[in-house]
Amino acid sequence: MSNFPKINHFENIEELEQYLLIMKNMVCEVEGLSELDHGLQTACELEIMSPNDKELQIAGLLHDIAHQQCHIRDHEQYGSNMLVKIMPYRIRELIAQHANAKRYLVSVNKSYYDKLTPTSKASFEDQGGLMNEDEIKLFEQHEFRDDLIKVRVADDLAKTPGRNVHDIEYWLNDLRKVAI
Numbered sequence: 001m002s003n004f005p006k007i008n009h010f011e012n013i014e015e016l017e018q019y020l021l022i023m024k025n026m027v028c029e030v031e032g033l034s035e036l037d038h039g040l041q042t043a044c045e046l047e048i049m050s051p052n053d054k055e056l057q058i059a060g061l062l063h064d065i066a067h068q069q070c071h072i073r074d075h076e077q078y079g080s081n082m083l084v085k086i087m088p089y090r091i092r093e094l095i096a097q098h099a100n101a102k103r104y105l106v107s108v109n110k111s112y113y114d115k116l117t118p119t120s121k122a123s124f125e126d127q128g129g130l131m132n133e134d135e136i137k138l139f140e141q142h143e144f145r146d147d148l149i150k151v152r153v154a155d156d157l158a159k160t161p162g163r164n165v166h167d168i169e170y171w172l173n174d175l176r177k178v179a180i
């Protein structure tokens with residue numbers, strides 16, 4: 001948490017756009033990478049995986065929007081709530097469940113844990129740790145399960161300082177297109 005403006009929810013797209021620019025100055029878990037860089041790289045990875053799925057790409061751009069707003073264990077739901085007035089259910093749900101995708105992948109494939117960054121390992125228990133069988137079943141039945149896994153895989157690939165990807169201006173049009 002930090003001195004960045006405290007946001008309950010955005011009233012309109014303009015407020016979100018302004019906040020994304022502030023995220024340029026938020027340091028993320030990887031040195032040399034801002035929170036905005038991380039979102040841009042996640043969106044870029046999703047654009048490669050699913051070129052026509054703008055909602056999925058924007059979910060990637062915004063998935064960590066609540067970093068710096070609350071405790072790490074709450075950032076998925078908090079981030080989803082920040083967008084309640086401006087983004088559709090699917091995008092908000094992909095954000096709200098993205099840590100569960102990490103829990104799921106670790107639970108069904110223990111070696112996945114070894115590949116996590118130190119910060120991601122540290123937050124794992126806080127985020128609920130290993131899923132039990134019921135939680136695994138529930139996740140597997142989730143309507144957006146495949147998309148959630150894509151967001152998680154993209155998230156993992158989006159941590160390279162200095163990588164050249166589309167800048168935020170590229171996404172502004174799409175942000176408006178997918179907004180409610």
Ligand SMILES: [Fe+2]
Nearest residue numbers: 038063064155
């Ligand atoms: Fe992330």
